Amino acid sequence: MSRTIPTTDKKPKPRPDIVGGHTLSMYVNNKPGVLMRICQVFARRAYNIDSLVVSQGRDPRFSRLTLGISGDPAGLPQIILQCDKLIDVIHCHEHLPADAVVRELAMIKVHVPDAERRTEVLQIVEHFGGKTVDLTERSMIIRIEGASDKVDAAIRLLGNYEIIETVRTGKVVMARGEQGT
Amino acid sequence: MIEFQTEKPIFDIMAAAKQPEMDGAQALIKTLDELGVEYVFGYSGGAALPIFDALETVATNMKFVLTRHEQGATHMADGYARATGKPAVVLVTSGPGAGNTITGIMTAQMDSVPMIIITGQQVTWMLGKDAFQEADIFGITIPVVKHNYLVRETNELPRIAREAHHIATTGRPGPVLVDVPKNVSQSPFTGDLDVEIDLPGYNPEAAYHFDVDSVEEAARLINAAKKPVVLAGHGAMIAGAESELMEFAEKRGCPVTSTLLGKGVFPETHPLSLGMLGMHGTAYANKAMVECDLIFNVGSRFDDRIIGQADKFGAQAKIIHIDIDPSEMGKMIKPDLGIVGDAKAVLTALIPMVEKGDTKGWLDHLDGYRKKYPLAYKKQGGLRMQQVLDEIYELTDGDAIVTTDVGQHQMWAAQFYRNDASWMWLSSGGAGTMGFGFPAAIGAQFACPDATVIAVCGDGGFQMTLCELATAVIHKLPIKILVLNNHYLGMVRQWQELFFDNRESGVDLLGNPDFVKLAEAYGAKGINIKRPADVQKKLQEALDYNEGPVLINAECVKTDNVFPMIPAGAALEDMLTEPPKRKMEKPVGST
Numbered sequence: 001m002s003r004t005i006p007t008t009d010k011k012p013k014p015r016p017d018i019v020g021g022h023t024l025s026m027y028v029n030n031k032p033g034v035l036m037r038i039c040q041v042f043a044r045r046a047y048n049i050d051s052l053v054v055s056q057g058r059d060p061r062f063s064r065l066t067l068g069i070s071g072d073p074a075g076l077p078q079i080i081l082q083c084d085k086l087i088d089v090i091h092c093h094e095h096l097p098a099d100a101v102v103r104e105l106a107m108i109k110v111h112v113p114d115a116e117r118r119t120e121v122l123q124i125v126e127h128f129g130g131k132t133v134d135l136t137e138r139s140m141i142i143r144i145e146g147a148s149d150k151v152d153a154a155i156r157l158l159g160n161y162e163i164i165e166t167v168r169t170g171k172v173v174m175a176r177g178e179q180g181t
Numbered sequence: 182m183i184e185f186q187t188e189k190p191i192f193d194i195m196a197a198a199k200q201p202e203m204d205g206a207q208a209l210i211k212t213l214d215e216l217g218v219e220y221v222f223g224y225s226g227g228a229a230l231p232i233f234d235a236l237e238t239v240a241t242n243m244k245f246v247l248t249r250h251e252q253g254a255t256h257m258a259d260g261y262a263r264a265t266g267k268p269a270v271v272l273v274t275s276g277p278g279a280g281n282t283i284t285g286i287m288t289a290q291m292d293s294v295p296m297i298i299i300t301g302q303q304v305t306w307m308l309g310k311d312a313f314q315e316a317d318i319f320g321i322t323i324p325v326v327k328h329n330y331l332v333r334e335t336n337e338l339p340r341i342a343r344e345a346h347h348i349a350t351t352g353r354p355g356p357v358l359v360d361v362p363k364n365v366s367q368s369p370f371t372g373d374l375d376v377e378i379d380l381p382g383y384n385p386e387a388a389y390h391f392d393v394d395s396v397e398e399a400a401r402l403i404n405a406a407k408k409p410v411v412l413a414g415h416g417a418m419i420a421g422a423e424s425e426l427m428e429f430a431e432k433r434g435c436p437v438t439s440t441l442l443g444k445g446v447f448p449e450t451h452p453l454s455l456g457m458l459g460m461h462g463t464a465y466a467n468k469a470m471v472e473c474d475l476i477f478n479v480g481s482r483f484d485d486r487i488i489g490q491a492d493k494f495g496a497q498a499k500i501i502h503i504d505i506d507p508s509e510m511g512k513m514i515k516p517d518l519g520i521v522g523d524a525k526a527v528l529t530a531l532i533p534m535v536e537k538g539d540t541k542g543w544l545d546h547l548d549g550y551r552k553k554y555p556l557a558y559k560k561q562g563g564l565r566m567q568q569v570l571d572e573i574y575e576l577t578d579g580d581a582i583v584t585t586d587v588g589q590h591q592m593w594a595a596q597f598y599r600n601d602a603s604w605m606w607l608s609s610g611g612a613g614t615m616g617f618g619f620p621a622a623i624g625a626q627f628a629c630p631d632a633t634v635i636a637v638c639g640d641g642g643f644q645m646t647l648c649e650l651a652t653a654v655i656h657k658l659p660i661k662i663l664v665l666n667n668h669y670l671g672m673v674r675q676w677q678e679l680f681f682d683n684r685e686s687g688v689d690l691l692g693n694p695d696f697v698k699l700a701e702a703y704g705a706k707g708i709n710i711k712r713p714a715d716v717q718k719k720l721q722e723a724l725d726y727n728e729g730p731v732l733i734n735a736e737c738v739k740t741d742n743v744f745p746m747i748p749a750g751a752a753l754e755d756m757l758t759e760p761p762k763r764k765m766e767k768p769v770g771s772t
Contacts, residue, residue: 029382033331037323044324081508087328087348090382 022076023095023102023173025181026065029088030056038065038089041082047071051104051170062090064181066173068148095173095181105169106151107133108142111162121161128154139164205335206235206366208374209299212342214241215374218270218297220261220627221245222254226274228314229301231367233272243270246627246656249648251278253620255285256646258296260624263607264582264632266419268295268349269624275301276314279360280321284614287325289356291611292442293415295349296356297342298326304364305333319360327355332365336372344378352385353506354419388505391522393530398518399477399501400534406475406499408543409435412458412487415442415610416480416505417524418603423447425528426479432532434540436547438466440481442610445600450579455547456556456599459487461592464554464745467753469547470495478502480524483513484611485770486749493752503527554745554758556596563738564713566590566665570597572716573635573663576724581633581661582607582625586618586642589671592743594637613772616645619662623649626658633661633724640666640693650703653730661723662705662732664696667739675742680767700732710735 028034035054042049051068071079076094083092095102112118118140125132125142128150134141144154148171155166175181203211209232213221221243225233236245248254251273258269273282279300289296302308303315319331328348330341338361345357403409417426423446430437430453437447438455449456458466470476476495480503481487488494494514502509502516503524510519520527558567570593573581583598584607585591591608600606607625609617622636643664653660674688697707706726710719710733723731746757750770 033319033323036320040324078508078512081510085506085508087380087383 022069022073023097023100023171024065024067024069024080024083024092025095025173026067026083026092027057027090028063028065029090030061030063031088034063034088035065037086038083041079041086042069042071045071045075045079047075047079051168053170053172066171068171093181095175099179100173100175100181102147102171102173103145104148104151104171105143105145106155107167108144108155108158109134109164109166110140110142110158111138111164112140113138117161121158124154124157130154203370204231204235204367205338205361205370206231207239208335208370208372209338209342209361209366210235210239210241210243211374212339213270213297213346214239214243216343216346218243218268218346220258220269220624221272222248222257222261222269222624223272224248224251224254224274224278226278226301226314228275228303228363229272229278229299229361231363232299232301232361235366244627245272246652248620249651250646251281252285252616253623253646253649253652255282255289255296255298256614256617256620257624257627257649257652259285259289259294259617260584260607260621261628262289262294262296262624263292263621264604264625264628266295266604268297268346268354271296271298273298273300274314275303275318276316278314279316279318283322283325284612286322286356286358288609288612288614288617290325290327292609293354293419294356295354297345297349298356298358300358300360301366302331302360302362305362306364308362318358322358325356326358327353329358329360331360332362335365335368335370338365338370339372339374340376340378343376344380347378347380348383352383352388353416388521388523389526391520391527395518395520396527396530397534399520400531402475402499402501402518403433403477403531404536404538406538407540408473409433409475409477409538409540410455410469410473411435411437411447412470412476412478412481413437413439413443413446414479414481415440415446416482416503418443418446418480420480420505420524420526422479422525422528423603425525425532427451429528429532429535433535433538434544435477435538436469436540436544438462438469440484440487440610441595441608442606443481444595444606445603448601449599450601453544457595459484460489460747460749461596461743461745462487463556463596464756464758465547465550467745467747467756468550468554471497471754472546473498476500478504478516479528480504482506482509485513488513488753489747489755489770490750490752493754560713564711564716564735565741566593566667566735566737567597568713569663569665569710569716569720569735569737570594570637573720574598576717576720577633577635581605581635582622582629583635583637584608584618584621584625585637586639587613587615587672588639588642589667589675589741589743590637590639590665592672598637615639615642617642619643619660620646620649622660622662623653623658626653626660627656634658635661635663637663637665639671640664640668640690640696641670643696644693647699650700650705650730650732654704657729659727660730662700662730664732664734665737666693666696666734667737667741668693669739671741672743674740678740678742679761679765680748682764696732696734700730705729706731708733
C-alpha cells in the first residue's frame, strides 16, 4: 500500500518589488497586546514579517523581539521611527549583517524510505554540523543551526530528497562587540 | 524571637468595617479629579455602572455632561481640548458605547488633540467569550490612539489614569483609551492613590534636548535665504510659540503661511501673514511656496493637502523642518535640515542667531499676487456661503471661537474667518470628520463660557450629530449654529462636477428637514436667512440671543465651487484660481 505524504512547504516565488533580509531588534514591555501594536505598524504599510522571535528579557518586565522583514526599502527608516514611537517599545534598531551575529535553528523532516537515502542524507547533515533528532524506518528529523543562508543551503540540498516539512525558529540577532542590541 | 500581636479592641474592628471602603471606580474618579480634569462627557451603560456611581459618591470638581451619542461625547472633549489645550474625559460603556467613540478618537489622534477615553468593559472572566456588550475595544482602537490600556488589576487604576493623562498631554498630544472591566472597577481598592507613573519607553523630555549644531545650521540657512517663508503648523500652537513666531517673522521680514490647524498661531491680519496654504489655501500662499528659496516648517507635518505632488514640493527651496515627533522627519518631505524638538524651545534658541533681513522685494512681489488673486466672491445670483462667513467675521470682529464640519463651508470659513489668536479655530483637519463642528462647539462653549462660539456646519455634517441639540439646550449654551445649507454634499459634488463630467452620485441631500422647526422642537431658537440683504440683520439677531443655542439656517446657492483649488496629488503650481475652461483629468491623489 502506498502512502502519499503531503509536503506543506513550497518554495516562494521571487518578488522583485520588495526587498527582504532586513533584521530589526526591539526591546519592549512584556505585556499583553504589545505584539499587536507592533504588527499593525508593519501591516498598515504593507510590510511582511518573514520571521519573528519573542522571548522574555533578563529583566522579566521586558521582552526581546527579533523581526525579519521585507517591504519597500525606502520606507524602512520610517517604520523604525514608527515602532520606536510606540509607548511600549523601549527601543528599535536595524542590524546589518556586518555588525551583528544572526542565527536561527531549523528542523527538517525528510522522507527516507531506504538505507541508501538515509546514508546520503546523513552525509549532508554531517557537512552542515546538524544533528538527527528523530529517526524512524521511513523518516528523520534533522536539526540545523546557523546563519540563515547556511540553513537555506541545507534545506536546498535536502530538497533533493523528499522533505515532508520544515520548521524554522526565525532569526535571533545580537550586536557584535560591546555594542548593545 | 516570637512577637505576640495584641488584639485590636472590638470597637476598632467594627469602626473599620463601617468605614466605606473605596472601590476601583472611586479610586479612578478621585485620581482624575486630582489630575485637574474639569469635564467628563459621556453616556452611561451597564459595564460602566460602577464608574458612573463613583461620579455621585466621590466629591470632585469635575462636571459630568450627558450627551446624546458617544461620538458627540468625543467631539465635545475634543472641542474642549482644542479651546483650552487641556484634556477632558470621555466616559462610555462597553461594546457599542465604546465602538461609537472610534470616529472621535481617530479625529483627535489625527490632529494631536489630548483626550482620555474611559470605557466600561465586561468582567475579565467573560472577555473573549462574546459576552453581552463585549467588544475588544483595546484591539479595535490600537491604530487610532496614542496609547491604550486594558486594566486587569483594581489597584493599577490610579497609576494607569496618571499615565494616560501624562501620555495624552505631553510630547505630541493625543488620545489615550483606558478599558475598565466591571469587576476591576467595582472591586475594593487597597493600593496607593498617589503612585508614580512607570513609562520606560516614553521620553517626551527629549524634545527639549535638541541638537544645538542643527539650530546653528538652521540660522545659517535662514540668514542666507533671499525669499524665505515660514510654514506654521499646529505644533507651533501646541508648543505655545506664538510670540517667538512673531519675533522671528518680524526680525527676519519673513512672510508666514499657516496650515488649516495652525490658523491663528500667527495673526492672519498681520501684514506678513499669507493666510492658509494648501488645496484650498490662498493663491498668494501657494505661489510663495512655489517661488520661495527657503521653507521653514515650524510644527507642521507636511500634510498631503499642503504639499500636493511630493516630489515637486519645495524642489526649488531649502527646507527646514522642526517637529516634536521624530517619525515625522522625512515621512512626506525629506528636509535639508530636520530638528526634532519643541517648536517654542527651538525658536527661542534660534532667534538670537537670526539676522535682520531685507526682504522688501520678496514681500512686494507677494503683495502683487495678493492683489491679483484676492479671496473674493460674487454678491449677485443668490446667497453665498462666503458672504455669510464674511459678514459674521465682521460682526464678531474675528473674536469668536469657530468650529467647523468638513467640506466647502469649512474651506470658505478658513478663507474668510481670519484668526488672530490660537485656540480659536477648531476644525477636523487630518481626519476630515463630518459632524465634528456642532459637538466640538459644545465642548468649546463649556471651556469658554463667555466666548462667542460659532459652529459652522454644512447641512450634511450637522445632521450627523444634531442629536446634541438636546445637550446644548439643557445647558443653555449660547452657541451660534450656522447651517450653511446648499442641500448638497457640496465638496463631493464639486469634485464630480470638475473631474467626473458633472455626474452627480450620492450627493443630493433631498429630504433635509426644516432646520428652524427642528431647532424649535428641541427648544432652541431658529432663524432662516434666504436673501443676501438679510444676512447682517439676521446674524446680529443670532449673536444677540444668549438664552441658549440658536440655529441659523442659511439657504445658499446650491452649486458653488471653492477656489483656489489644487487637485489632489497635483503640484502647487497647477493651482486653479477659477473654474477650469477645459475638461479636468481625474486627480491622482485620493482626496
